[in-house]
Amino acid sequence: MGLALIFGSACAFDEQTYFPGLMALLPCTGAALLIWAGINTQTICSRAISARPLVFIGRISYSLYLWHWPLLALAQYESDGGAKIPQRILIIVIALALSIASYYFVELPIRKIKVNSYIIFGGALASAGACWLGAATIIQAHGLIFPLNSASAELIGRMNTQAVEDGKHHLRCTTKWAEGCLLGKLDSTQKQFILWGDSHAASLAVGFDEVAEKLGQTGLLLGRGGCPPLLDFEPTDRQFHNCPDIAHKLERALLDPGVKHVILAARWAYYAPATEPIASNSPRDRRLMPGDMKGSQKMFEDRLLTTVERIRRAGKLVTIIGPVPELTGALQHTLLRSAMRSRVASVTSTLEQFKARQEIVFNTLKRLSALNGVYVVYPHKSLCSETGCVAMLGKTFLYGDDNHLTYAGVHSLQHMISEVLFIQTQGLPSAVTQIH
Numbered sequence: 001m002g003l004a005l006i007f008g009s010a011c012a013f014d015e016q017t018y019f020p021g022l023m024a025l026l027p028c029t030g031a032a033l034l035i036w037a038g039i040n041t042q043t044i045c046s047r048a049i050s051a052r053p054l055v056f057i058g059r060i061s062y063s064l065y066l067w068h069w070p071l072l073a074l075a076q077y078e079s080d081g082g083a084k085i086p087q088r089i090l091i092i093v094i095a096l097a098l099s100i101a102s103y104y105f106v107e108l109p110i111r112k113i114k115v116n117s118y119i120i121f122g123g124a125l126a127s128a129g130a131c132w133l134g135a136a137t138i139i140q141a142h143g144l145i146f147p148l149n150s151a152s153a154e155l156i157g158r159m160n161t162q163a164v165e166d167g168k169h170h171l172r173c174t175t176k177w178a179e180g181c182l183l184g185k186l187d188s189t190q191k192q193f194i195l196w197g198d199s200h201a202a203s204l205a206v207g208f209d210e211v212a213e214k215l216g217q218t219g220l221l222l223g224r225g226g227c228p229p230l231l232d233f234e235p236t237d238r239q240f241h242n243c244p245d246i247a248h249k250l251e252r253a254l255l256d257p258g259v260k261h262v263i264l265a266a267r268w269a270y271y272a273p274a275t276e277p278i279a280s281n282s283p284r285d286r287r288l289m290p291g292d293m294k295g296s297q298k299m300f301e302d303r304l305l306t307t308v309e310r311i312r313r314a315g316k317l318v319t320i321i322g323p324v325p326e327l328t329g330a331l332q333h334t335l336l337r338s339a340m341r342s343r344v345a346s347v348t349s350t351l352e353q354f355k356a357r358q359e360i361v362f363n364t365l366k367r368l369s370a371l372n373g374v375y376v377v378y379p380h381k382s383l384c385s386e387t388g389c390v391a392m393l394g395k396t397f398l399y400g401d402d403n404h405l406t407y408a409g410v411h412s413l414q415h416m417i418s419e420v421l422f423i424q425t426q427g428l429p430s431a432v433t434q435i436h
Contacts, residue, residue: 005030063099063107071095151339159332162397166407169206177202183219184212192217193261196250199225200324201265207410207417215421222250226286228271229264230303231310237290254314262311265321267403272300274359278326278349297360308368319420322378323361325354325389327402348388375423377416
């Protein structure tokens with residue numbers, strides 16, 4: 001039972017598991033059961049964990065615990081894409097060596113020193129006070145100041161300038177977008193279109209807001225970060241627990257006869273990837289069926305087809321905005337780290353990488369585009385060429401991280417957005433193309 005709890009936790013826990021937390025009770029209880037089982041009788045498990053190598057690891061475990069984390073953190077910082085498997089193995093070897101050395105030359109000698117308990121308490125109190133004073137000083141000074149090289153200073157200046165410029169272009173609604181955010185002509189009570197999706201829809205919404213206002217249209221942004229725009233999606237995993245209520249709001253909005261057009265936008269491959277994320281240090285995908293790539297792909301196809309059919313049956317046009325290319329790393333963060341170390345970095349992905357990751361998405365969108373009243377547009381037609389997908393135009397950042405567009409990135413798609421909003425009044429636009 002104890003082994004089952006330990007190994008079950010090791011296999012089942014992932015990045016979505018709340019740990020430490022209540023889930024920590026499972027492996028801890030397993031360890032306690034293993035120890036308890038061997039108190040009075042010798043079991044196979046008790047004999048195994050009493051082996052000299054494992055006992056030795058137990059003795060140096062505290063030193064190992066102290067050493068391994070800073071080494072991993074340093075490796076993560078120094079390697080822009082995250083530490084690879086060979087690097088991690090080397091880190092483990094170094095951590096073991098340092099742990100053994102600190103155990104014999106620091107930990108054991110200190111244990112043998114006999115010191116008055118008042119001195120120990122006073123030293124601990126003084127150390128805590130010194131840490132508190134140091135932290136207060138750093139906070140008061142707004143952080144530690146280190147000199148920057150010219151490349152880093154210039155890059156930070158551009159980042160700040162663009163952040164100010166992006167800040168001038170924001171959604172004008174006063175409500176949270178999960179509650180429904182008006183776009184375009186705000187003084188109208190009649191909505192013509194709905195933009196539904198996750199954080200990718202939210203990043204594109206500024207562009208839709210500006211174009212809709214010029215066209216005299218009113219729209220509604222609806223969605224939530226990490227929630228795919230899918231109807232009849234009953235999540236089995238807690239990572240999607242707050243998504244169904246957004247779908248219910250969309251269903252209610254479809255009853256509005258004035259709404260003629262529903263636009264779907266999302267980080268599609270996040271939910272049904274054909275490959276792992278292009279950025280090696282990117283968070284793990286939010287697959288519709290966690291741990292099951294094939295199952296997630298099948299569910300994605302089924303649910304997106306069902307969603308489009310239900311919207312069509314409600315008498316609405318459907319436009320699906322294809323995937324925005326992902327980068328190999330967070331753009332500004334990666335460039336700044338490289339500049340601070342006088343290195344040159346690139347985060348652009350190849351067209352082959354992009355198409356391979358989006359294979360399931362492209363196949364599904366191709367099927368949907370054959371239906372009447374369903375249109376598909378592809379942002380990568382503007383953001384990619386045969387040599388790769390661009391992350392910057394000149395010195396302007398098109399991405400805020402490794403997958404979300406900045407205002408400048410959205411503005412580069414303004415022609416596509418204009419043609420999408422013309423669909424409900426002018427019919428099929430020239431921007432609607434198939435992927436080849």
